[in-house]
Amino acid sequence: MSARAPGRAATGHAGRAYTRAFGIDIGGSGIKGAPVDLTTGEFTADRLRIPTPQPATPEAVATTVAELLGSFDLPMGTPIGLTFPAVIQHGVARTAANVDDSWIGTDVPAVIRETTDRTVLAVNDADAAGYAETLYGAAKDVPGTVLVVTLGTGIGSCLVVDGTLVPNTELGHLEIDGEDAERRASDAAREREDLDWEAWAARLQRYFRVVEDLLWPDLIVVGGGVSKKHEKFLPRLDLRTPVVPAALRNAAGIVGAAALAARGAALD
Numbered sequence: 209m210s211a212r213a214p215g216r217a218a219t220g221h222a223g224r225a226y227t228r229a230f231g232i233d234i235g236g237s238g239i240k241g242a243p244v245d246l247t248t249g250e251f252t253a254d255r256l257r258i259p260t261p262q263p264a265t266p267e268a269v270a271t272t273v274a275e276l277l278g279s280f281d282l283p284m285g286t287p288i289g290l291t292f293p294a295v296i297q298h299g300v301a302r303t304a305a306n307v308d309d310s311w312i313g314t315d316v317p318a319v320i321r322e323t324t325d326r327t328v329l330a331v332n333d334a335d336a337a338g339y340a341e342t343l344y345g346a347a348k349d350v351p352g353t354v355l356v357v358t359l360g361t362g363i364g365s366c367l368v369v370d371g372t373l374v375p376n377t378e379l380g381h382l383e384i385d386g387e388d389a390e391r392r393a394s395d396a397a398r399e400r401e402d403l404d405w406e407a408w409a410a411r412l413q414r415y416f417r418v419v420e421d422l423l424w425p426d427l428i429v430v431g432g433g434v435s436k437k438h439e440k441f442l443p444r445l446d447l448r449t450p451v452v453p454a455a456l457r458n459a460a461g462i463v464g465a466a467a468l469a470a471r472g473a474a475l476d
């Protein structure tokens with residue numbers, strides 16, 4: 209899967225061009241979806257959000273996804289991409305860091321197909337959000353190695369090299385100073401420990417320094433809900449890599465999933 213010139217339609221593996229696709233973002237509290245115009249990266253209808261069922265078992269989530277898809281008038285064959293906060297290897301969830309353990313080993317597209325009769329592409333949440341930033345957002349047209357890091361309940365990472373996504377980098381789970389990095393530096397850690405911006409930025413500084421020493425990216429994009437308050441913490445970082453806030457905010461997951469689905473295999 210490679211980046212494309214802006215304004216051109218995405219092309220599926222059989223060469224079919226898509227100008228529309230649908231993205232679904234599965235999170236711990238909400239399942240959100242919207243149709244996406246792939247030439248602009250914008251929603252073509254209002255996003256719908258349905259609370260994530262609890263427990264968020266594969267079957268319960270598939271039923272909610274069916275409800276969400278049923279609320280839109282989607283022609284059969286529309287590429288549908290779905291994000292999930294776990295390692296997704298060829299459709300199979302391999303981890304479940306912040307979701308129900310019963311997902312581990314689940315073939316996500318198969319479970320969704322059983323309930324919805326639709327073919328979907330499943331992708332890690334940070335990979336989807338980061339990929340969207342490279343197509344339409346803060347890293348648009350940036351050559352070289354782009355690292356997108358999402359700061360939320362966990363720390364998600366997305367590595368895109370000259371437009372090609374290297375999936376499942378999972379850099380939130382780097383062990384730094386003897387601890388899982390996201391335990392110390394996620395936005396949830398900031399809230400849990402009631403850290404002020406300075407204290408949290410110091411943890412981010414340690415985190416990003418390790419990451420930049422390993423990957424030497426050309427650009428770091430920082431996403432996640434807290435990125436809308438980027439002026440509170442990004443200016444406190446002292447890194448050799450340029451760091452910018454994400455541009456697409458909470459649309460990124462949906463947009464990236466839709467874009468990846470339009471390029472993905474097994475859709476035609």
Ligand code: BGC
Pocket residue numbers: 293294295303305306332333334335358360361362363364365378380381390
């Ligand atoms: C998970 C990643 C996910 C990130 C953000 C981490 O705990 O391991 O797969 O991308 O959280 O949700």
